Amino acid sequence: MTSGSATLRAALAASAEDRIVFDLAGIRRRYETLVGELPGVSVRFAMKACPVEEVLDCLARSGAGFDAASPREIEQALATGVPAAAVHYGNTIKSDRNIADAHRLGIRDFATDSRQDVAAVAAHAPGSRVFCRLATDGEGALWGLSNKYGCSPDDAVRVLTDARDAGLVPSGLSVHVGSQQMTAGAWRAALDRIGDVLAELRPLGIRPDQVNLGGGLPAAGYLDVRGRPLEPPTDKIFAVIREGMQRLRDEADGALSFLVEPGRYLVADQGAIRAHAARLTARQDLRGERRHWLYLSCGKFNGLYEMDALQYRLVFPTHPEGPYVQAVVAGPTCDSDDAYAHEHGLVAVPEALASGDPVWVMSSGAYATSYMTQGFNGFAPLPYTCLPDPDAPAAAGPEEVARG
Numbered sequence: 001m002t003s004g005s006a007t008l009r010a011a012l013a014a015s016a017e018d019r020i021v022f023d024l025a026g027i028r029r030r031y032e033t034l035v036g037e038l039p040g041v042s043v044r045f046a047m048k049a050c051p052v053e054e055v056l057d058c059l060a061r062s063g064a065g066f067d068a069a070s071p072r073e074i075e076q077a078l079a080t081g082v083p084a085a086a087v088h089y090g091n092t093i094k095s096d097r098n099i100a101d102a103h104r105l106g107i108r109d110f111a112t113d114s115r116q117d118v119a120a121v122a123a124h125a126p127g128s129r130v131f132c133r134l135a136t137d138g139e140g141a142l143w144g145l146s147n148k149y150g151c152s153p154d155d156a157v158r159v160l161t162d163a164r165d166a167g168l169v170p171s172g173l174s175v176h177v178g179s180q181q182m183t184a185g186a187w188r189a190a191l192d193r194i195g196d197v198l199a200e201l202r203p204l205g206i207r208p209d210q211v212n213l214g215g216g217l218p219a220a221g222y223l224d225v226r227g228r229p230l231e232p233p234t235d236k237i238f239a240v241i242r243e244g245m246q247r248l249r250d251e252a253d254g255a256l257s258f259l260v261e262p263g264r265y266l267v268a269d270q271g272a273i274r275a276h277a278a279r280l281t282a283r284q285d286l287r288g289e290r291r292h293w294l295y296l297s298c299g300k301f302n303g304l305y306e307m308d309a310l311q312y313r314l315v316f317p318t319h320p321e322g323p324y325v326q327a328v329v330a331g332p333t334c335d336s337d338d339a340y341a342h343e344h345g346l347v348a349v350p351e352a353l354a355s356g357d358p359v360w361v362m363s364s365g366a367y368a369t370s371y372m373t374q375g376f377n378g379f380a381p382l383p384y385t386c387l388p389d390p391d392a393p394a395a396a397g398p399e400e401v402a403r404g
């Protein structure tokens, strides 16, 4: 696969300084693909993946709502002009004050996974809708999200019963199958589990009207830690989700609507970093082995937070041909975690690469701007550029855009 659109590559080529570039037309097209694959499903962008104003505006204009993780993200979401009803508080972890702030901002839809959190929502956001996040095992994902959030099916029944008894609306169930989920089976299992809990709730008179399938949809352009293309079965994943939704609709005793909260899927392949080589070196280690190291101008602390779990496709535009050396790729800071997982895979780097030569880091649009430190080791966050979308829908009032 060739990563990055021609427009994105042209912008990287035109940039004389380091920066991260987002292709807004690409993000809009990705959104349209998703809506086409999952007809009737509302999309709420997981803002944490790319809280960049222009990206949020682009998605809002296209019809997306937002999954926000804090009052600050809620404010950012509302600044795009979407109605509060198109934003939910998707973080199960929130203080009393966070809940009250969200409520004051107009949010009436909260994720939860514990009776303690339900009691707090009832106290600080009375009458709101709450959806309970079910735990998943995270298997098949690059980043399983299995421990910190989500409860068992039994607990979900208790949590939603408490919600009803506390005057809240037990509105739904949610899952997150793990980020960059590589198996369709994870969604099948999650949808089955949701169906089981909905069936347990029915005799209690609790009939949620919404299922939130969370994030986890994979990006297409990554390499694994060994440098092999990650080839997610995206078509199969969509087919399994469609089948599972149909099954749940058939079983539901009433109307059931569906949401997804993609982050990575919408932005990862639509962003790329123009970095440069700090230096290509060779050093002998204590075992007597000589290894090449390519130190880039950006790394774990300024754009490539996920570099320990995957490899990005690198382009060396001023050295399209070898000879190559096999090198460990690392960032510029004095932190040994600021490197690819080099026990697994080395990268072919042009031997003639000199300090200052541009290096493009493709498919780096997700979790880049949000995971940048404010200057660890004195390396500033990367500036960003958004390439305008010539076919962007005109800014519309909230009512004029179909959104969930």
Ligand SMILES: Cc1ncc(COP(=O)(O)O)c(C=O)c1O
Residues within 6 Å of the ligand: 046, 048, 049, 067, 090, 091, 176, 178, 179, 180, 214, 215, 216, 217, 261, 262, 263, 264, 265
């Ligand atoms: C609640 C929630 N929804 C959605 C997402 C987005 O996940 P992804 O980027 O894998 O689509 C996350 C990511 O951590 C999340 O915590």
